[in-house]
Amino acid sequence: MKILKPLRTLDDFRAHYDNGGHPWNLFSYPRDRVLTPGEVASAAGDLFAGAMVVLRFEVLRDGLPPRESAEALRMLDASMRRRHRKHEPRRVRPRRWAAGPAGRMAIVTGIATPHPHPLTVAGDVRVASMDPECVMPSLIPLRQCARLYFVHEEGGEATSGCLMAVFGGRVNLPPRLHRFAGMLLDTVTGGLRSKPTRYLMGQFAVPV
Template identity: 25%
Template sequence: MEKIKCFNSAAEAITDLDNGGHFYNIFTHAKDNVISQAEAGKSAGGFAGKQQAILHLELALSRLDESSVNEVRSRFDETLQTNFTKYKSQVLLPSEVATKGNTGSNMIVTGIPKLTDGTRKLSGFIMVPTGSAFTMIPLMDVYDIYEIRDEQEGQGLLIAHQKGETQLPEQKLTVGGVLKESDEDEGSPSSKFLEIRYWVE
C-alpha cells in the first residue's frame, strides 16, 4: 500500500505519465504526447495490472480541476481511454458502501481511519501461490483492520491494510482500493471491506 503524491498541474501529470513504459514495452515511446496503458502502469509502480493502474491514475489526478483532468485525458490512447472508463472507481462515503458498493470494483472513500481493537474481524481466506499449489491464509493473518468513517456517528467501513507496512495516520485521508467481501458464519450476510492499495492526504 502506497501513499500517492497528487499532481499539481496538467503539465506535471503529462510529463510524469508520458514515460515510455517499462523497457519491454517496445512500441511505447516517452515524450510522444500519447499516454498509454503501459505508461500508466509504470507510473503506478512495479507491475500494476490494468485495474490497479487506473486506480492510481485517478487518485494522482484527484487534486486537479476538471479542465486539467480533461487535458490529461486528451493524451490517453484508445486502450487507456477504454480502461479508464471500464475500471473507473466508485466514489462513495464510507456509510454508503454497504448498500451502494459493487464488489470487485475500484473504490475511493474519504474519512478518518482508526485501527480496530481486534474485536472487528474479517473472516475468510486469501489464496497465495506456493510453488505449483495454493495455500489458504486467513485474512486476519495478512491485514491490519481499520474502520473508516465519514462522520463520528455514521456507519463505518472496514478497510484492510497490509500487515508490516507503516500504520495509517488517524486523520482525514482519501483511500483507494478494491471492494471485497469476507465470508461470515453460515446464515449470516457477508460483510464488505476495502482492500486498500493507495492513499492520499
C-alpha cells in the same frame, strides 16, 4: 498499501505519466501529451496497464483541479481509454460505501482510524497455503491477517465509516484526510463461525 505523493498540477501529472513507457513500447513517446498503456503502467512500476494501474491513475488524477483532471483524462490514447472504461473505480462516500457488487474498484475519501475492537470483526479470507503439498488455500480470519481501519468523514463518528483492511505490513496513516483506493470484497463464509463482511482492501492512499 502504498502511500503515494499527490500530484497537484497538470504539469506534475504530465511529468509523471508522459514518460515514454518501457523500452519495448516503441510507439510511446515522452512529452507528446498522449498517454499510452505502456506509459501509464511504467509510471506505476508495472508491466501492463491492468485494474490496479488504472486505480492508481485515478486516485492521483482526483487530486487535480476539475479542469486539469478532465484534461488529464483526454490525454489517454484509444487503447488506454478502453482499459480505463473497463476498470474505472467508483467514488463512494464513507457512509454509503458498501453498495454494489464485490470485486469493484473504489475510491473513498476520509480519515483512517484504527478499528477500536478488531476482534469483533467476523469473516474469513482465503490465504495461499505455505505447504507445497497442499493446493487448497486456507481460511484465515480477516482480523488476524490484516490491520483494520474505519475510513470516516472529518468530524464524523469513526464506526459509521468504511471498513478498510490493510495487508502486508505496518502502514503509518496520520489522522488527516486521504483518498483511499482499493477493491471492495466480501469475506468468505466459513461455516457457523463466521459470516460475510464487506471491506475495502486498501491498495493506495494519497494525502488530500
